[in-house]
Amino acid sequence: MTVVDAADDHSNILSVTGISKSFPGVQSLKRVDFSAKGGEIHALVGENGAGKSTLTKIISGAYVQDEGEITLNGEKVFWSGPGDAQRAGIHVIYQELVLFPELTVAENVFINDQPLTRLGIIDYHAMARRADDVLRRLGAQIDVRQRVKNLSVADQQMVEIARAFIGSVKVLILDEPTAVIFGVEVDLLFERLLALRAAGVAIIYISHRLEEIFRIADQVTVLKDGVRIATLPVTEVDRDKLISMMVGRPLTDIFPPRRRDQSDAPIILRAVGVNVGSRVKSASFTLRRGEVLGLAGLVGSGRTELAQAIFGGLPFDSGEVEIDGKVFTKTSPRTSIAEGVGLLTEDRKGEGLLMQLSIAANIAAPRLRDILRGPFISPRIENGIAAKEIAKFSIAAPGPQTVVAGLSGGNQQKVLFSRWVRTCRRVLLLDEPTRGVDVGAKVEIYRIIRQLADEGYAILVISSELLEIVGICDRTLVMCEGAIAGELIGSAISEEAIMAMALPK
C-alpha cells in the first residue's frame, strides 16, 4: 500500500513525525507521521488497537513517545505532562469525561481557574455569566448552576468542551464524541465544530462512524497496527475503500483448518432476548456442540457484557439462558460452572487469575472438591492435577506450585484455559483468548481451540482481532452498539464483511 501525503502545507499547526511507542508485549505505534492544519477537520480512523488512542495521548502529553518529535506552530515541543499541552492550546475531549459530578456546570468549566472579584474571592456571578457565554457561543443551552451529575451525557460532553474553550485552543481532539450522543445533538456538535474550524482551530476527530467522517471531515488518516496507512482528502475515498484500508493485511498461515457446517449438531446454549442495562439489547443466539462461534464487534459493542451476563458474572435485566435444555432466568457463576459453562475473562489479571496463588491453585479454583481428600486439601492430588495440565498445555513453568504472577502472558492464559477446560465440559466462553500473548503461544491456543471443538466443546470466541475471527470460527455473530447486527457463516466470514456490520449506521 502506498502512503499518500496531503500537500505539505506550512499552515500545519500541529505536526508529529516518526512517533513510536511500545508497551510491554506490544508495539503500539511505529514511526507514525501525522499533521493537523488550522481550520481543518482531520479524521483519524482505524480498528481497535490500531493506535489512535495512543497517538492522541502522546499528542496531548499523557504519554511520552519512545521516539519521534512533536512540532507545534513550527516549534519543536516536549510535554512533561498533560498540563503542558493544555497550556500550549492542545485539548482533548476523551470518551471518559474528566468532570466533577458534584460541582456545578460553571464550576466545572472554570475548575482550575475561577474568576475572582477584586477582593480575591470567587466571583460566582462572573463565573456563571462567562460559563453561560462560552456555552452559548458553542450553541448549548445548559443551566450553568446545575450539578453536572444531573446533566445528560451529551450536555456533560459540552461542559468539557466549554472548559477547553476558556483558554485559547489551537488543537482540539475529540475521541469518539458521538459514542454517547444522538440525533439532534450530533447535528449541534457538528455545527459547533464547523464554527470552530472557521475560526482556525485544528480539529482531530476520532470516530468509528464513517458516515460522520464523510459529513464533516476534510482529511482522513488511516492507522492500522500502529502504522499510518494513508492520509487522504475525504473527497478521494469512499466507505468501502476506507474499510479495506483499515483492515487489509497479508494473511499468514497460522490457523488450523476450519470445520464446515455444524448446523446439525445439538444446541447446547441458547440465549433469548438478553438485556443488560444499556449495554446489551435483546440479544439472542444459539451455540451448538462442537462449533466455534465468533463474536465480533467494536470496543463497547457489548460483547463482553453479553458473555458475562450469560455466565452470571453480570446480572441481566431480562431474557433467558438455556443450557442443554434447562432454562435459566438468572445465572450465577456457580450454577454456570455446575452446568459445565466456563468463562475465560478478557482481563486475565483483574478478573481471571488469582495472581498470588500457584498454578495448581488457579487450576483447581472453580471446583475445590476435586482436590479434597476428606475435609482437607491434598497437595498430592492438587499437584497431580496441575502437573497433568501443565504437560497437556505445555505450560512453561518450574512446577505446579509456581506462583502465576511470575509466568509470561501466554502461559498465564494457558493456566486459565486448563482451569476452564477441565472444569467445564460443555460450553467455553472465551473473551479475547489471545490478548497480550505472543505469536507462538497464539498458534498453540488456536490449535487448542480447534481441538476442543473437535472433542465436543461448544466454544464462543470474542475477539477484536478480525484475523482471528476469520481464521478459527465456523460461524460469527457481529455486535453493534449492544445488538447483534448480523451473522456470517463459513466462507462468508471476512474482515470486510465483519467491519461492515460492526460499524454503526
Next chain:
Amino acid sequence: MSTTVLAKPKLVSHRVSRVVERNGLLLFCLLLTAGAAIFAPGFRSPNNLQNVLTNAAPLGVVVLGQCLVILVRGFDLSVASVMATAAVVATSFDYSTDWSVIPILAVSLVMALVVGSVNGYLVTQRRVSPFLATLAVMIVLQGIRFAWTKGAPSGRVPELIRMIGSQAIHSVPINLILLVILAVFVGVMLERTAFGRKIYMVGGNPRAAELVGVNVNWITFLCYVLSAILAALGGLVLVGYVGSVDNWVGRGYELNSIIATVMGGVSLSGGRGSVFGALVGAFVLTEIFNIALLLGFPVQFQWVVKGVVILLAVAVYLRADRSR
C-alpha cells in the same frame, strides 16, 4: 478504555522486596532477640522470657482472628471491645465453682457470634467500610457494657480461667499452649481446607473469586464472625492473666493486633500472608514493649513505639506491595 500509564520507578528491586516480606520479620525477630539478650538488663532471665510469652499469648489469640479479617481485605476494630465484654462476662457469674466456666464460655461465644454477625452484615450487605462498621460496633458494645456494669465492672475471675491465663506447666505458660492449639487449628484451616483457600481467593481478587463461583459475601461474613469469636477467647485469656476486670481491659488491642498482623506479612490489600507470620508479629511487638521497659523507658513510650512501628511497617510493606 485504556488508562494513562505513568512509569513508576521501583523503589526496591522485586527480589529484595520479596525476601523482605517473606523472611524479614523473622530476621528482625532474631536480631532483636539477640540484641536484647546482650544489651537489655534482665532480658535473658527465664522469668522474663516466660513473662513475654505469657504476655503475648492473649494478643496472639486476637491476632489469629484479625489475620482472617485482614486476609479478606477488611479489618476489625471491635476486637478490643469484644475482649472487654468477654472479660466482663467472665466476672459476672457465680465464681465459686469451676463449672461456671461453661456458661461463661457459652455466653461469650454467643455474644461474639452476634457482634461478628453485625460486623459481617454491615460490611457485606450494607457496603459500609470495615473501619466505620467495626468502629461503630465497638462503640455500641462499649455502651452496652458500661450500661450493664454501671461503669464499674467488678468481680472475680473463676479459678480455672485464672489458671489458664497465668500459670505455667514446666515453665511453659498454659495460655501459650492454648494459643498454639488455636493457631494450629486456624492455620490448618487456612492452608488445608476449601474454606481457607476461598479466604485467600476472596482476599486476593474478589472479582476473580466471584467468577469461579465463590460466595464472596459469605466468606467475608464468616471471617468477621470468627474474628469476634477469637477476640472473645482472647479476652477470656487476658482476664485470666490479669486476674481482675476494669473498664479498660483490652485497650489498645485493636491497634496492636492490626500492627502485629501487618508486621507479620499479612497484606492489608488482602489475600497474602500466613498465621505464622502474624504470630511472630505479635511476639515481636510484645518483645519490643518488653525491651523498652527493661531499658528503662516509661510505659507510655509504648505509644510512641507503636506509632513508629506502624509507620515503618507501612513504609516498607505497603511499598513492597505496590511495586508488584
Next chain:
Amino acid sequence: MTYNHITSISSLPFLFWQRFLNWLGLAVVIEIVVIALLFVVGFLVSEHFRTTGNVADIFEQMTGLAFVALGQTVVIITGGIDLSLDATIALTSSLLSGVVNGRADLAAPMIVAVLAIGITIGLVNGALILTLRVHPLIITLAVAAVIQGFALLYTLMPIGSMPDGFDSFAFEHLFGIPIGAIVAVLLFGLVGFILIYTRLGRRIFALGGEPIAARLVGIPVNWVVLFVYGLSGLCASLTGIYLVSRLGIGNPTGDTNFNLASITPVILGGTPLTGGRGGVLGTLLGVLLVQTLNNVLNFLDVSTFYQWMIQGLIVIAAVSIFVEKRRRVA
C-alpha cells in the same frame, strides 16, 4: 440576562421555600426537624429544659466537639479522615496547663505555641499521607500513637493549672451565649466561607469527589491536602484549649473519644465519608443535634452509658441509610 434557578427535584410548583430547602440539602433539613422535635420533647419532659441556662449549657458542652467536627468535616470532604484528634487534644491540653501552671504571663504565648503544635501535627499527617501514599486512616492512627506517647511521656496525670480568668473562654457569656460557642460558630462561618468563596475551597471539593480528575486538571493536590490536615490539627488544639478552659486542667490520657464523636455530626450533616460534597452547616447542626439529644436523654434519666450506645447506633443507622460507594484506597 436571566439564569435558570436551581432545578427542583420534585414536580410541585416552584416555590421560594422549596428552592431554599433544596439548596440547604436533605440532611440539613432532617437535622433541623429532628432538633426541633428534640426541643419539643425536652420542653415537655422538664421545666429545667426551657431555661436559658440549659440552652447555654447545651452550647457550652458542644463547643469542644464543634471544633474538631469542623476540622474533620473539611478532611472528610477531601475523602480522607483524621484520627489523631484525641492524641492532639491530649498533648496540647496537658502542655498548656502543665507549662503555664498558673503563671499568667505564660498563658498567651503557650496558647499560641499550642495552636502551632496542633497545626504542625496536622501538617505532618498531610505530608505523610502524600509521601507514603497510604490511606489517611492508617497514617493518622500511627501519628496519633506517637503523639499520644509524647503526651503521656510529658505527664501521666492531669497536671498544672491556668491563671484566673482563663475559664472565661468556656464560661463567660456574651448575650447569654458562651464565648467559646461564639468563637466556634464564627470559625464555622469562616471555614464555610473559604469552602464556598475561595479557589482553595473549590479545590477541596474537587479533590474529594474525583481525585484522579483533580490531578488531571492540574489542581495542586499537595497544598490542598496539607491545608486540610493542618486545619484539622488546629481545630484539635482549639478543642484542647477549650477543654482546659472548661476543666481548668489538661488531660493527657487521650480518652476523650473525639475521634469517633467527630464523625457522627459530619455524617448526619450530609457529608459522605467518600467526600466530594457536603458542608459545615450540616456539621454544625449535627453537633447541636447530638448535644441536644444527650441533653434530653439526661433529662429523661437515661444513663450516660446508654448514650454511648445510642451514638454508635446513630452512626450505624446513618451510614446504612446513606449507602455510599465503598471508596477504593487511593
